[in-house]
Amino acid sequence: xxxxxxxxxxxxxxxxxxxxxxxxxxxxxxxxxxxxxxxxxxxxxxxxxxxxxxxxxxxxxxxxxxxxxxxxxxxxxxxxxxxxxxxxxxxxxxxxxxxxxxxxxxxxxxxxxxxxxxxxxxxxxxxxxxxxxxxxxxxxxxxxxxxxxxxxxxxxxxxxxxxxxxxxxxxxxxxxxxxxxxxxxxxxxxxxxxxxxxxxxxxxxxxxxxxxxxxxxxxxxxxxxxxxxxxxxxxxxxxxxxxxxxxxxxxxxxx
Amino acid sequence: xxxxxxxxxxxxxxxxxxxxxxxxxxxxxxxxxxxxxxxxxxxxxxxxxxxxxxxxxxxxxxxxxxxxxxxxxxxxxxxxxxxxxxxxxxxxxxxxxxxxxxxxxxxxxxxxxxxxxxxxxxxxxxxxxxxxxxxxxxxxxxxxxxxxxxxxxxxxxxxxxxxxxxxxxxxxxxxxxxxxxxxxxxxxxxxxxxxxxxxxxxxxxxxxxxxxxxxxxxxxxxxxxxxxxxxxxxxxxxxxxxxxxxxxxxxxxxxxxxxxxxxxxxxxxxxxxxxxxxxxxxxxxxxxxxxxxxxxxxxxxxxxxxxxxxxxxxxxxxxxxxxxxxxxxxxxxxxxxxxxxxxxxxxxxxx
Amino acid sequence: xxxxxxxxxxxxxxxxxxxxxxxxxxxxxxxxxxxxxxxxxxxxxxxxxxxxxxxxxxxxxxxxxxxxxxxxxxxxxxxxxxxxxxxxxxxxxxxxxxxxxxxxxxxxxxxxxxxxxxxxxxxxxxxxxxxxxxxxxxxxxxxxxxxxxxxxxxxxxxxxxxxxxxxxxxxxxxxxxxxxxxxxxxxxxxxxxxxxxxxxxxxxxxxxxxxxxxxxxxxxxxxxxxxxxxxxxxxxxxxxxxxxxxxxxxxxxxxxxxxxxxxxxxxxxxxxxxxxxxxxxxxxxxxxxxxxxxxxxxxxxxxx
Numbered sequence: 084x085x086x087x088x089x090x091x092x093x094x095x096x097x098x099x100x101x102x103x104x105x106x107x108x109x110x111x112x113x114x115x116x117x118x119x120x121x122x123x124x125x126x127x128x129x130x131x132x133x134x135x136x137x138x139x140x141x142x143x144x145x146x147x148x149x150x151x152x153x154x155x156x157x158x159x160x161x162x163x164x165x166x167x168x169x170x171x172x173x174x175x176x177x178x179x180x181x182x183x184x185x186x187x188x189x190x191x192x193x194x195x196x197x198x199x200x201x202x203x204x205x206x207x208x209x210x211x212x213x214x215x216x217x218x219x220x221x222x223x224x225x226x227x228x229x230x231x232x233x234x235x236x237x238x239x240x241x242x243x244x245x246x247x248x249x250x251x252x253x254x255x256x257x258x259x260x261x262x263x264x265x266x267x268x269x270x271x272x273x274x275x276x277x278x279x280x281x282x283x284x285x286x287x288x289x290x291x292x293x294x295x296x297x298x299x300x301x302x303x304x305x306x307x308x309x310x311x312x313x314x315x316x317x318x319x320x321x322x323x324x325x326x327x328x329x330x331x332x333x334x335x336x337x338x
Numbered sequence: 339x340x341x342x343x344x345x346x347x348x349x350x351x352x353x354x355x356x357x358x359x360x361x362x363x364x365x366x367x368x369x370x371x372x373x374x375x376x377x378x379x380x381x382x383x384x385x386x387x388x389x390x391x392x393x394x395x396x397x398x399x400x401x402x403x404x405x406x407x408x409x410x411x412x413x414x415x416x417x418x419x420x421x422x423x424x425x426x427x428x429x430x431x432x433x434x435x436x437x438x439x440x441x442x443x444x445x446x447x448x449x450x451x452x453x454x455x456x457x458x459x460x461x462x463x464x465x466x467x468x469x470x471x472x473x474x475x476x477x478x479x480x481x482x483x484x485x486x487x488x489x490x491x492x493x494x495x496x497x498x499x500x501x502x503x504x505x506x507x508x509x510x511x512x513x514x515x516x517x518x519x520x521x522x523x524x525x526x527x528x529x530x531x532x533x534x535x536x537x538x539x540x541x542x543x544x545x546x547x548x549x550x551x552x553x554x555x556x557x558x559x560x561x562x563x564x565x566x567x568x569x570x571x572x573x574x575x576x577x578x579x580x581x582x583x584x585x586x587x588x589x590x591x592x593x594x595x596x597x598x599x600x601x602x603x604x605x606x607x608x609x610x611x612x613x614x615x616x617x618x619x620x621x622x623x624x625x626x627x628x629x630x631x632x633x634x635x636x637x638x639x640x641x642x643x644x645x646x647x648x649x650x651x652x653x654x655x656x657x658x659x660x661x662x663x664x665x666x667x668x669x670x671x672x673x674x675x676x677x678x679x680x681x682x683x684x685x686x687x688x689x
Numbered sequence: 690x691x692x693x694x695x696x697x698x699x700x701x702x703x704x705x706x707x708x709x710x711x712x713x714x715x716x717x718x719x720x721x722x723x724x725x726x727x728x729x730x731x732x733x734x735x736x737x738x739x740x741x742x743x744x745x746x747x748x749x750x751x752x753x754x755x756x757x758x759x760x761x762x763x764x765x766x767x768x769x770x771x772x773x774x775x776x777x778x779x780x781x782x783x784x785x786x787x788x789x790x791x792x793x794x795x796x797x798x799x800x801x802x803x804x805x806x807x808x809x810x811x812x813x814x815x816x817x818x819x820x821x822x823x824x825x826x827x828x829x830x831x832x833x834x835x836x837x838x839x840x841x842x843x844x845x846x847x848x849x850x851x852x853x854x855x856x857x858x859x860x861x862x863x864x865x866x867x868x869x870x871x872x873x874x875x876x877x878x879x880x881x882x883x884x885x886x887x888x889x890x891x892x893x894x895x896x897x898x899x900x901x902x903x904x905x906x907x908x909x910x911x912x913x914x915x916x917x918x919x920x921x922x923x924x925x926x927x928x929x930x931x932x933x934x935x936x937x938x939x940x941x942x943x944x945x946x947x948x949x950x951x952x953x954x955x956x957x958x959x960x961x962x963x964x965x966x967x968x969x970x971x972x973x974x975x976x977x978x979x980x981x982x983x984x985x986x987x988x989x990x991x992x993x
Contacts, residue, residue, distance in 0.1 A: 093810075093814060097814065097817040097818060104829075104833075104836060105824075105828075105832060107832065107835050107836060107842055108831070108832060108835070111835055121845070122842075122845055122846065161732045161733050162733055164728075164729035164730070164732075164733075165729060165730050165732075165733035165734070167729060168726045168729045168730055169730075173722070173723075173726050174726070178984065178988070180730065180734065181984075182980065182981075182984055183734060183737055183738065184733075186737075186741060186977060186980060187737060187741045188923075188927075189923065189926040189927065189930075189976040189977070189979065189980045190741075190926075190930065190972075190973040190976045190977065191929070191930025191931075191932060191946075191947050191969065191972055191976065192930070192932075193930065193932045193947045193950065193951070193969065194744070194748060194930065194947070194950075194969035194970065194972055194973045195740075195741060195744045195973075196744070197744075197747075197748060197751075197950065197965060197966060197969050198744030198745055198746070198747035198748030198749075198751070198966065198969070198970075199740070199743065199747060200747070201747030201748070201750055201751055202743055202744075202747050217740050218740075220736060220740065221736065221737055221740040221741050221744075224733055224736060224737060225737065228733060275823075278823050278825070281825070282825030282826065282827065282828075284826075284827055284932060284933035285930070285932045285933065285947065288932075288951070298825065298827050298933065301827065301831070302827065302936055302937060305830075305831055305834055305937050309834070309835065312831060313835070316828055316831050319825065319827070319828060320824075320828060389896050390895075390896070391892055391895070410895075411892075411895040412895045412896070412897075412898050412899055412900050412901075413898075414896075416896060417896055418892075418893070418896040420889070420892075420893060422886075422889065424886070424889050424890050424892075424893035425890075426890060426894075426907070426908060426911070428911040437894060437897050437899065437907070438897040438898045438899075440907075441894075441898040441899040441900065442898055482893075485897065486897070489897050489898060
């Protein structure tokens with residue numbers, strides 16, 4: 084059937100369009116020297132990788148990871164009850180809540196971070212993980228809530244009522260009925276929240292100070308040393324892909 | 339103008355699976371036929387194929403003698419009323435009804451006037467400038483009907499138009515459809531899964547089983563003279579008595595029934611409503627089950643090893659376990675022609 | 690016996706007194722639920738309001754209290770006056786607005802075309818089309834540099850690029866990166882809007898004689914118009930705050946608003962922070978104004 088051939092070629096084209104550009108990162112990271120106009124690097128080597136795994140970069144990687152994990156955990160913990168209320172449409176005027184949640188997403192994060200430093204200096208929280216967590220949290224929380232709220236609604240409430248009528252305790256209900264029912268959306272929300280914090284630049288630069296995060300130390304290398312930049316970029320990309328794999332598997336496994 | 343519909347050996351596979359397996363079927367110009375069958379039989383697929391929304395693997399569909407092969411849905415002069423109203427929420431009622439005229443390039447004032455006429459025909463003149471959002475299911479379905487009529491098609495298709503309505507509205511809409519169709523003389527095909535509805539809606543009824551038309555006849559013929567055991571079962575002819583005819587007689591439970599046709603194996607069909615309880619009859623049976631259903635009693639009888647279903651007035655019903663006589667009036671006995679389930683039998687249209 | 694217990698003497702249908710008790714109990718239940726809902730929402734809203742609100746207040750405070758020698762006088766609009774007197778800032782506004790408008794138009798157009806192509810396709814193609822969504826903007830920008838910069842891969846393959854795409858005066862590289870990232874987001878938005886019953890309504894219009902072009906105009910467009918406009922406003926507001934992308938692929942002049950602010954903090958220690966805060970607050974206010982417009986539009990799509 085001509086339709087499947089068209090579909091397959093469209094798929095291949097789309098995949099190439101998205102995967103090919105990222106492939107150059109891999110090549111560049113391992114190219115010790117790649118002078119124009121060669122299409123293939125002159126020398127392959129591990130200089131970029133060695134620099135990338137040196138002290139500063141690994142510190143930045145660790146900082147980014149710690150902040151992202153803390154922020155995601157708080158966002159899910161705080162966002163779950165809010166998402167429940169919004170998803171089950173129990174509010175008389177949900178519009179106001181959505182506007183409040185949407186504001187931090189539309190305002191440049193550099194502005195939010197910049198304004199926050201005033202307070203962080205006073206509270207002696209400058210250069211701390213706490214400051215970064217706060218700055219990221221205000222960005223991640225709305226994303227997590229908006230994604231998670233789609234999981235809740237009559238479908239889940241009906242299942243919980245059924246569980247209650249069968250005599251399950253609240254904890255059992257939560258573990259065996261609610262959690263599996265919302266698991267795929269929860270995975271997506273967690274994944275998205277982690278990514279937003281991990282990728283965040285503007286407020287990381289404004290608030291970071293001494294504690295540099297990965298994207299912040301990456302950027303200057305783009306002009307000064309593309310090989311190190313590419314290696315760092317691969318490092319930057321890796322957890323996103325890992326998180327995607329984990330989320331896909333979690334969404335499919337029965338609890 | 340209304341045209342005759344003819345389907346010739348139509349085969350189609352929506353979603354990869356073969357659903358229509360050589361459908362042969364025709365409606366004369368101005369006729370009203372109902373396509374009935376269990377879910378999954380292919381009724382909606384055939385309707386979509388006629389409308390141009392489903393591609394054919396083989397066969398052809400002719401409207402007014404012209405083949406519809408390769409003709410895009412918006413060029414066939416076929417209008418459809420779907421199971422859901424499918425109205426456009428951003429337009430008011432009149433603009434929804436006038437959609438076909440707008441597509442044909444008719445000016446705004448003229449098309450709205452014609453749409454208003456159609457709304458009056460379906461009894462919704464008060465709803466002209468309303469938004470479609472606040473309308474009930476029945477009202478929306480009538481708007482959809484007005485919209486289809488406004489397109490002035492050669493053929494009107496209705497896919498389970500009464501399915502989503504409550505019983506009162508169903509009755510109203512049924513009457514409206516039959517009346518309008520007769521007034522306008524529009525060739526119409528209605529799809530339903532309900533056999534009673536089929537009898538009430540159609541001049542002729544076609545039963546589709548597993549992608550083929552098995553019998554296309556006046557309603558009474560399908561209910562009382564089914565062409566095969568499958569047709570009999572669908573139309574509620576619950577009694578199929580099998581036996582051997584010798585010298586024109588079928589021996590059954592101690593009695594002999596005169597049966598027309600050749601000697602040999604035969605299947606006799608009789609509707610439960612026509613089986614009567616008569617203590618004096620030679621044919622004896624034991625009441626296995628007796629269920630009171632309000633206006634009648636449903637009996638399951640064991641008669642010479644075969645199951646008989648009867649439907650009798652409550653006063654005539656013997657209790658469960660009783661032995662009684664059973665009468666099978668000759669006038670209501672029907673011998674199934676042949677042993678195959680796929681024979682096509684149709685009498686000439688009465689109209 | 691008259692001394693029967695009221696419960697025993699009660700008829701099978703509850704009398705008026707029982708009905709009042711039932712109604713009060715129901716109302717109390719609703720009140721309890723409402724209280725529980727408020728408690729559930731409180732932490733999330735509190736975090737957003739205090740942190741974000743605090744950030745805006747902090748920016749406001751910094752913008753009116755520069756660290757210059759005469760700062761002891763209290764709040765002053767000196768920074769704001771200096772900001773709007775700076776031709777670089779005005780150029781920055783023009784540049785950023787142009788970037789936002791061009792990106793929004795391009796992304797909207799692409800997204801509409803892609804969504805129309807994908808609306809009858811399966812989930813596999815849709816999943817592929819949404820691949821850029823998890824990739825960070827910075828990563829796309831870095832890749833853009835490797836490919837599109839002078840001396841980059843595209844330059845070497847084609848033997849020379851017809852125009853400058855990276856660090857050029859017009860910010861074409863910036864637009865390309867944002868269009869690449871925001872188009873899939875808009876496509877997902879559009880596909881979600883199209884999903885509910887759109888195909889069925891198109892079929893209904895088709896059998897009534899509407900050609901494919903007419904179906905697009907009369908059935909598809911009215912359905913996607915609302916979400917598309919909101920999505921466009923969101924993209925516009927987002928690009929107005931462009932920061933790391935122009936830092937990577939953008940020119941050294943003009944700068945986007947966020948870049949300008951960052952530059953200001955490095956120039957003059959005394960007034961820099963205040964200038965930056967003012968510039969960022971200015972950008973934030975525009976973004977908030979766009980958000981309000983989007984919400985208004987969502988409530989009344991016919992008005993806009």
